Amino acid sequence: MSTTHVAVFWWILAAVLFSIIHASPQPLHIRTQWNNGIDGYFIVSPSLLGRGWTATITCNKEIDQIEIWSAMLISSNIGSGKSTIVVRNDDIFSDGDSHPPEEVEIVVRMATDNNIPQCTTETNPISAPATTPAMNGRTTLLTTTEPPTPKDFNYSEALSLSILFYDAQRSGVLPADNPIPWRSDSAVDDHGDYGEDLSGGWYNAGDHVKFNLPMASSAHLLSWGLEIWKDAYQSAGQLDMMYDMLKWPLDYFLKCWNPQTQEYYAQVGKGKEDHRYWGRPEDMSKFRPMWRPAYKCTRNDQCSDVAGETAAALASGAIVFKDRNATYSNELLTAAKSLYAFAKSNQGTYGTTAIMDANNYYRSNSYKDELCTAAMELYKVTNDASYLQDAISFYVPNSKSWAFSWDDKNVQCALMLYRAQGSRHYAAQVDDFIRSYMPGGELTQTPCGLAWRLGVGPLRYAANAALVALMAVDEGFGGDAYKIWALKQINYMLGDNKQRMSYQIGYGTKYPQKPYHRASSCPDPPTSPCGWDNINNPGPSPQILWGALVGGPDVNDVYVDNHVGCDFNAGFQSALAGLIHLQNQGRLPSSSDPLQSQQIKNCVT
Numbered sequence: 001m002s003t004t005h006v007a008v009f010w011w012i013l014a015a016v017l018f019s020i021i022h023a024s025p026q027p028l029h030i031r032t033q034w035n036n037g038i039d040g041y042f043i044v045s046p047s048l049l050g051r052g053w054t055a056t057i058t059c060n061k062e063i064d065q066i067e068i069w070s071a072m073l074i075s076s077n078i079g080s081g082k083s084t085i086v087v088r089n090d091d092i093f094s095d096g097d098s099h100p101p102e103e104v105e106i107v108v109r110m111a112t113d114n115n116i117p118q119c120t121t122e123t124n125p126i127s128a129p130a131t132t133p134a135m136n137g138r139t140t141l142l143t144t145t146e147p148p149t150p151k152d153f154n155y156s157e158a159l160s161l162s163i164l165f166y167d168a169q170r171s172g173v174l175p176a177d178n179p180i181p182w183r184s185d186s187a188v189d190d191h192g193d194y195g196e197d198l199s200g201g202w203y204n205a206g207d208h209v210k211f212n213l214p215m216a217s218s219a220h221l222l223s224w225g226l227e228i229w230k231d232a233y234q235s236a237g238q239l240d241m242m243y244d245m246l247k248w249p250l251d252y253f254l255k256c257w258n259p260q261t262q263e264y265y266a267q268v269g270k271g272k273e274d275h276r277y278w279g280r281p282e283d284m285s286k287f288r289p290m291w292r293p294a295y296k297c298t299r300n301d302q303c304s305d306v307a308g309e310t311a312a313a314l315a316s317g318a319i320v321f322k323d324r325n326a327t328y329s330n331e332l333l334t335a336a337k338s339l340y341a342f343a344k345s346n347q348g349t350y351g352t353t354a355i356m357d358a359n360n361y362y363r364s365n366s367y368k369d370e371l372c373t374a375a376m377e378l379y380k381v382t383n384d385a386s387y388l389q390d391a392i393s394f395y396v397p398n399s400k401s402w403a404f405s406w407d408d409k410n411v412q413c414a415l416m417l418y419r420a421q422g423s424r425h426y427a428a429q430v431d432d433f434i435r436s437y438m439p440g441g442e443l444t445q446t447p448c449g450l451a452w453r454l455g456v457g458p459l460r461y462a463a464n465a466a467l468v469a470l471m472a473v474d475e476g477f478g479g480d481a482y483k484i485w486a487l488k489q490i491n492y493m494l495g496d497n498k499q500r501m502s503y504q505i506g507y508g509t510k511y512p513q514k515p516y517h518r519a520s521s522c523p524d525p526p527t528s529p530c531g532w533d534n535i536n537n538p539g540p541s542p543q544i545l546w547g548a549l550v551g552g553p554d555v556n557d558v559y560v561d562n563h564v565g566c567d568f569n570a571g572f573q574s575a576l577a578g579l580i581h582l583q584n585q586g587r588l589p590s591s592s593d594p595l596q597s598q599q600i601k602n603c604v605t
C-alpha cells in the first residue's frame, strides 16, 4: 500500500472506532465516595479535543446537588427519580492548545440524600469530524511487514538528551553555558504581589506557564532517580549536567516560598492568556505586554498538594546535594521543613481557594499522596521518626492508582515506605499497580506492546510505571518479569515500535519532527517573526527540541505529532537511569536474549 492508502485506511479505522467508542454509554467512574455522594469522573477521548463535544450523564436516582469541573453545565434534570445532566466542553479546550489528560478528565461531584447513584456517560462530538486541522500534514506513517529487529539502545545517550530538554525549558536569566542556541533570557520580570523576584523555573510544556505542581513533581521524580541511581549518571558522564539541571527548579522553589510571610507562589502566568500566544518565550512581551499574574497560597488557603510536592522536591534535593554542596543542601532542607509544615497545617487541595486557574490544567485530586512523599523525603534526610509517622498516616492503603503521575504519588509513597520499613503490604500495593500495567492487567496494550493508559501522553504513563517496576526491582521484588517489562516499555519509546522511530526527539535518525512546542517551532531568533503559522503549517520545526519525549502514539501504535512536557520526561529519564544502573551491574539482558523479541513479533502492519 502507498503511504496515502495507509493514511486513508487508518483514517477509516479511526472513524469506525470513534463511532463505536462514542455511541455507547460508559459507566461514570468513581474516584471517591462518601455516605451520600460521589466524586465521579469520565474521560473524554482525545480524538474529541480541539472540537466541541457534549456528554450526557444519566443516573438512576434523584440528585440534590451537582458540581462539574473542567466542563460547562448545559442542562440538568435531577429531581424526578432519575437524573440527566448534559455538559459540554469548556472554551478552554478550543484554544487550539490541548493539554495533558487533566483537560479531558471531567469530574462530577454529586450529593444525594439516599444511596449512591449509578451513572453512565455518553460523549458525542457536536459536529462530525471532518479533518483535524491542527494536525494537517503532520502525520508520520510507515508501512512495513517486518517486525522491528531488537537492538541494544544507548540509554546513556537518551539520558543525556533528556537533560537537554529541561535546559530548553528554562525560564529567567540563562547562564553563560546555556547549551540551547535558540534560547535566551525570558520572563525575567516575573514577580509576586510585592515585587518579589519569581524569575526562573521551567516552562511547563509547549507553553510558558510555570505550574508548580507538575514542575515540582518532575523535579522530585528526577531527584529521586539521581538519589537511587547516581552511578548511572556517573557512568553516562552526566553527573555535573544533572546537578546543574536539577538546581534550576530548586532555586526557583526557594524564591517562591517565603517562610516569614507564610506565602508560597505556585503559579506564574495565566492559562488562557498564555495559550493565546504562539511564539518564543523571549518575545512574549515584545509587541504587547503579556499578563503573567503570580498566584500564591497563604496561610488561609489549603495548598497541601502543591506545597507538599515542592517540599518533597526540596528535601530530595537536600539529599542529593548533601555531598556536593552542604550549604546548599542545608538551605534546601530548611525550606523543605517549613514548607512541609505549611502544607500540613491547613489541609486541602490548591484548586479549592488558592489557585483556581490551575484547575483547568493541573487539577489535583488528592493531597495526601504529596504529604506522604514529602514526609518520607524529610524522614530520609533527618531520620526524625515523626516524619515517618506522618507518612504512614497520609498513606492511602489498598487503593490501586490509575497512574503514577504528577497528580497521584501513592504508589511512590508505598515504595518509599517499603524501603524504610520492609512491610509486605506496601510491596503488595506496588505489585498490584505494576501488574495492572502489564499484559493481562487492566490496561489496553497496543499491538506492539505499549501499556496504553490514555490518548494524551500515553508514553509518560508507561514510563512512570516502568520506573515503578525498576524501583521495585531495586527493592528486590518483581524479579526478571518487572525488569524485562520495564525494559520493553522504554525500548518501545526509543524505537522498538511500529513506526520504527524514537519517540524521544533527537535520538537515533528518525524521531518526531514537529512537537507542539512554541519555542522550537520558531525560526532562528531574534529577527524572524514567529506566530501561529509556524505550528499550523506542515514541515518540521526549525529547531530540534533535543531530548523531549513526545506524548506518543494512539492505541494502534500510530503516531501523529503531539505534545511534550516537563512531566513527560521525568519518569522516563529516571527509568533510563534505572536501566543504566542494572547494565552497570551486568543485570540487564541484551537484545540477543529471546525475552526481548517476543513482543516485537506481534508488531507488524
Ligand SMILES: *[C@@H]1O[C@H](CO)[C@@H](O)[C@H](O)[C@H]1NC(C)=O
Binding pocket: 154, 156, 157, 160
Ligand atoms: C552511547 O552514547 C554515548 C553518548 O552519546 C557515547 O559516548 C557512547 O560511546 C555510546 N555507547 C555505545 C555503546 O555506543
Ligand SMILES: *[C@@H]1O[C@H](CO)[C@@H](O)[C@H](O)[C@H]1NC(C)=O
Binding pocket: 325, 326, 327, 328, 331
Ligand atoms: C554552595 O551553595 C551556596 C549556597 O547556595 C553557594 O553560595 C555557594 O556558591 C555554593 N558553592 C559552590 C562551590 O558551588
